[in-house]
Amino acid sequence: MKPIRIVVVDDHAVLRDGIVSILNAEPDFEVVGEAGSVAEGVAVVRSTGPDVVLMDYSLPDGTGLDAIQQILPVLPQTQVVLLTMHEEDDLLFAAIRSGANGYLLKNISAREMLARLRNVASGQVAISPTHTKRLFSEFARSEPAGASETTQLTSRELEVL
Template identity: 40%
Template sequence: MIRLMLADDHTIIRDGLKKIFSTVPDMQVVAEAADGCEVLALLRAQTPDVLLLDMSMPGRSGILLIQQIRAGYPALPILVLSMYRESQYAVQAIRAGAAGYLTKNVESDQLLGAIRKVARGGTAVSPAIADKLLSQARQPDAMLPHARLTARELQVFQMLAEGLGINEVAAALSLSAKTVSTHKANILGKMDIASTAGLVHYAIRHGLLAEAGDAA
């Protein structure tokens, strides 16, 4: 029996996943979390066999949360289930210690197969992500500007590009507005973009935003 922890801030997503897992005999949901702090609190009480983790939740989330979990629970396989389809997010997640990266439009049989694979110590990525990673490997010098961002900068970039203001980003990430403003300035400088509108256009052009109809 593979014991699962689900971490996603949307109840409807967790409920949908539980319905899928209820149809198979070798998986059981033992814990649910709606944000990064809850994930860490639950892990202190029990360690599941696989953590199914959303990349974007209130408070601590994304790459920084993966790194923190890996530091405390190095043997726990983390399978990211994300709305972001750009391969750079997958690269950052796997470098941080995730065992796999799937997008939320994945078929249920692919999800179940990926969970079984990472539970056995393997790795798993969505086919579309795997194709992009292979393409990047063949062209190592073709680094896009957003690939220069740190994990925190990439997280702030995502939120700004999705329309959140400085204060909203600060509240969501438990940071000061001054710190978020500094991150924003660094992002604009590294990407050679002049404004938030430019970040939005860049994100749309490179497919860095969730597509319409995707769950957040």
Template identity: 40%
Template sequence: MITVLLVDDHPVVRDGLRGMLNSEPDITVVGEAGSGLEAVAMARALRPDVILMDLRMPGMDGADATGLILGESRASRVVVVTTYETDSDILRAVEAGASGYLLKDATRTELTNAVRAASRGETVLAPSVAGRLVRQVRNPVTQTLSAREVQVLGLVAKGQTNAEIGRTLHISEATVKTHLLRTFNKLDVSDRTAAVTTAMERGLLP
């Protein structure tokens, strides 16, 4: 029997997951947690085979909780189940030691298969997530954006022209262009729209 701990700050999500998993003959939910801190305590007490971990929760998030849990014991396997699939979210979870990353639109079959695979020590990734990780490995961000570059790009995202950005930040239009060119180079893109989209995907912009 595969034992599972559910971690999500939304009770209705936990209810749905518990219903799906407990209907399987070889899987049983042994506990539920509504926060990262609670998850750490329950994982320590229950030692479940698999932990289904939400990523964004108030207080301690899922990536930090995963790091703490697996830092104490590698007996459990953590599979992130979240609505978020930005590069920064994925990388933080994987770097923390998560064995899998699924999105909440996963089917019952995908979810139960992921639990079984994780319990065997296998890695489980949603196809879109796997693709993002491959792209990230092939094209890593070797430089982070400066605070000013993030400011400029944030105003681009709001639809401001270079001239408007210059007035907002009290800098010249030429300086705005320089910041944008440096940003394009760091993100390996060639235009404003691609820069904003890529920065959002990588968690560099909200």
């Protein structure tokens, strides 16, 4: 089985080193690059073409969302997971809209992080249970799909339907 090729992007070197050590200890992961900024991260991702990118949200020269906008148009098959301390719902929703495949909090255990990264590599998403509940609550509050379209139909169109 081919290992999951991963790039780690975080501006805190000690945290990045720890994550890289955890990943390198696993036989099914291969760290192919690491970086400490959006610019470095995008360059490393473009040159290595990893399966997964594990990226901090807040970086010195921008955000993980900025990086996603530069990565996915060139490498749409790459799965990007944001690893952050930010619990705000609006950041979660922005990450999903930008194309992220995961949104994990930095208080996650190493074992849970590894499991979530494996899930993402197999085509699933990685969102903490707390954020999953918030996501469902937000979706439930939203207007149902198609609701606005039916209100714009004429009475004759509704009659035909």
